[in-house]
Amino acid sequence: MIKHYSADYIxxxxxxxxxxxxxxxxxxxxxTGIYSHNSPETQKFAIERLSGILTPGFINSHCHLELSYxxxxxxxxxxxxxxxxxxxxxxKMSFNGQVGAAMKKADETMxxxxxxxxxxxxxxxxxxxxxKNSSLFYHTFxxxxxxxxxxxxxxxxxxxxxxxxxxxxxxxxxxxxxxxxCKDLFRYLNKYSHENGDILSMHNQESEDExxxxxxxxxxxxxxxxxxxxxxxxxxxxxxxxxxxILPLFLSNQRIVLVHNTYTSLKDLYFARRFGHDIFWxxxxxxxxxxEGKLPKIELFLLNDLNITLGTDSLASNDTLCILSELKTxxxxxxxxxxxxxxxxxxxxxxxxxxxxGQYGSLEIGKKPGLNLITHTDGLSLTERxxxxxxx
Ligand SMILES: [Zn+2]
Numbered sequence: 001m002i003k004h005y006s007a008d009y010i011x012x013x014x015x016x017x018x019x020x021x022x023x024x025x026x027x028x029x030x031x032t033g034i035y036s037h038n039s040p041e042t043q044k045f046a047i048e049r050l051s052g053i054l055t056p057g058f059i060n061s062h063c064h065l066e067l068s069y070x071x072x073x074x075x076x077x078x079x080x081x082x083x084x085x086x087x088x089x090x091x092k093m094s095f096n097g098q099v100g101a102a103m104k105k106a107d108e109t110m111x112x113x114x115x116x117x118x119x120x121x122x123x124x125x126x127x128x129x130x131x132k133n134s135s136l137f138y139h140t141f142x143x144x145x146x147x148x149x150x151x152x153x154x155x156x157x158x159x160x161x162x163x164x165x166x167x168x169x170x171x172x173x174x175x176x177x178x179x180x181x182c183k184d185l186f187r188y189l190n191k192y193s194h195e196n197g198d199i200l201s202m203h204n205q206e207s208e209d210e211x212x213x214x215x216x217x218x219x220x221x222x223x224x225x226x227x228x229x230x231x232x233x234x235x236x237x238x239x240x241x242x243x244x245x246i247l248p249l250f251l252s253n254q255r256i257v258l259v260h261n262t263y264t265s266l267k268d269l270y271f272a273r274r275f276g277h278d279i280f281w282x283x284x285x286x287x288x289x290x291x292e293g294k295l296p297k298i299e300l301f302l303l304n305d306l307n308i309t310l311g312t313d314s315l316a317s318n319d320t321l322c323i324l325s326e327l328k329t330x331x332x333x334x335x336x337x338x339x340x341x342x343x344x345x346x347x348x349x350x351x352x353x354x355x356x357x358g359q360y361g362s363l364e365i366g367k368k369p370g371l372n373l374i375t376h377t378d379g380l381s382l383t384e385r386x387x388x389x390x391x392x
Pocket of ligand 1: 043062063064121203259313
């Protein structure tokens, strides 16, 4: 049976907003029609009138399901390095049954919050069954951490083993961050990813210490490795920011989602443009505020017309897994960026990143993208009270 919905606005994303438009969806969730408010065809429909904005289902481009058990356990404002040390500390403790239950709850939370697809970073295969049994689409990034050149070859083999535990095509190996992956591993991974056509994900410039580490080999990460008792003599200062040092290690055309970008400069963006990589820039504003209390210079990315997506990061650095909540944070800190722009980041751009735009990301006939109602809106803007409800 086909249902017909109208709302203050319909945002198909791939086409212009339709004030008081109508969207039709069948019982399988497939979009069967999209109409402007004065379309004669809609005269014969029984239309359910809704208050708010109808959008496609949201794509969460960056999450760590396996850290869900850390909800409410990590203090705010630690700064990235103390945050990492705190998470490492928790990982040494035993949480027995909590990890699985927390992941299942997080998966349900995302479904309830209108998320339909997730880019999920993991360090083990512990999240495999939750993902397998979920109605959400998952692309899994098996995240590699190794800042010891002599171990890089073995580490790659170990992680390929974890990758193989996730069945199907939607899994790839990925580097954690420039400060935690040595050049040797980047090179091995680059070759492997290129041969397999893999999408990569990497945390990028989440703290200023990362740039200091690469430019001068000073700052918090030098101390961090000292505290770990790690000899990093092999690492030489690069006299340029981390991103500019790492990008040349990837072959051209490599698709890569760079996550956070809090300390990415205009110069970094110009540098990135010179190489032919297929870069997506993922922002996780609430996690940035949680950990560092600072947001990226998003206006620089707009000037350069880049592929932008949104993520929640994990419950270790967020109070919930909700893309609408990220959109509200953007709206309050960057009021000049219209919702029609940020909704594109939260939907179609994420779908393109994961090669799933044939089904997800926009309201188009024949797709099954999910249908969200955002309530308590003001015209085409969000308000503090805006909430999301899944319609289909
Ligand atoms: Zn992350």
